Amino acid sequence: MNCRFLRLRSNVSALQDLLSDLTSGNETRAEKAVPALIELGEDAIPALLDLTRSSEVDHRWWSLRVLAQSPQAQAEWLVPFLNDPAREVRQCAALGLAIKPDDSAVQPLVQALSDEDSMVSSLAVNALVKIGNAAVPSLIEVVKSALQSARIHALRALAEIRDHRAIPVMMKVMEEDSALLQHWAKEGLDRLGLDMVYIKPV
Numbered sequence: 001m002n003c004r005f006l007r008l009r010s011n012v013s014a015l016q017d018l019l020s021d022l023t024s025g026n027e028t029r030a031e032k033a034v035p036a037l038i039e040l041g042e043d044a045i046p047a048l049l050d051l052t053r054s055s056e057v058d059h060r061w062w063s064l065r066v067l068a069q070s071p072q073a074q075a076e077w078l079v080p081f082l083n084d085p086a087r088e089v090r091q092c093a094a095l096g097l098a099i100k101p102d103d104s105a106v107q108p109l110v111q112a113l114s115d116e117d118s119m120v121s122s123l124a125v126n127a128l129v130k131i132g133n134a135a136v137p138s139l140i141e142v143v144k145s146a147l148q149s150a151r152i153h154a155l156r157a158l159a160e161i162r163d164h165r166a167i168p169v170m171m172k173v174m175e176e177d178s179a180l181l182q183h184w185a186k187e188g189l190d191r192l193g194l195d196m197v198y199i200k201p202v
Contacts, residue, residue: 015040019047022062030062037066045072052077057086064089068096075102082108082124087117094123101130110138113150125153129160136163143169152180159188167192 018040021033037044044066051063064081067073078100081093094112097105105127112124128135135157142154143166155173158166166188173185 015044015047018044019051022066023051023056023059025058034062034066034069038070041070042072045070048073049077052081057089060084060086060089061092064092064096068092068099073100075100075105079105079108082112082115082120087115087120090115090117090120091123094120094127097127098123098130101127101132103131103134106131106135106138110135110142110154113142113153114147121149121153125157125160128157132161133163136161136165140166140169143173148178148181152178152184155181155184155188159184159191162188162191164192167194 015037018033018037021029022037024030037048048063048067048070051059052067054060054063060081064078067077075097078093078096081089082097084090084093090112094109097109109124109128109131113121113128115121115124128139139154139158139161143151143158146154155170158170170185170188173181174189176182
């Protein structure tokens with residue numbers, strides 16, 4: 001009994017020390033704390049979730065950084081931070097969802113394609129590609145009706161996913177004047193083995 005108590009006390013002490021390092025403002029100390037917190041597993045999760053609710057941007061970022069790599073953490077914990085006021089936190093959430101791809105994150109990630117920060121939208125593309133086929137219907141809708149920047153990101157994702165359901169919308173985009181839209185539509189068709197289909201006869 002005493003041994004168990006001492007072990008628990010030791011773990012609590014270690015957790016507090018690691019959290020202090022994580023939130024120290026010293027990047028080297030914080031980076032060293034990340035793998036150690038991951039190693040603590042479930043014991044660290046409640047404290048990390050508490051940190052995600054901090055008013056300090058740095059604290060939210062580092063806690064998400066750990067949760068994104070923790071096997072015990074769930075993708076749904078990262079999703080709300082795609083709407084965080086701080087762009088670096090949104091970036092971290094999108095990156096984390098690429099590490100933990102989950103179908104439930106499709107719509108929030110699709111919305112993130114329109115983020116004012118280009119890194120957030122680019123990382124959202126990567127996460128959607130990791131999710132794969134489940135993201136295709138929503139991405140097709142973006143190409144059909146969203147703003148130009150989001151359409152470009154959606155086409156890039158569709159090109160990398162390589163799902164035949166995207167062929168009609170890619171063919172339609174080839175008729176538009178936008179060089180970037182055409183580039184990703186052509187790339188997608190090429191990857192699907194349809195590189196000659198969209199060439200107009202002379």
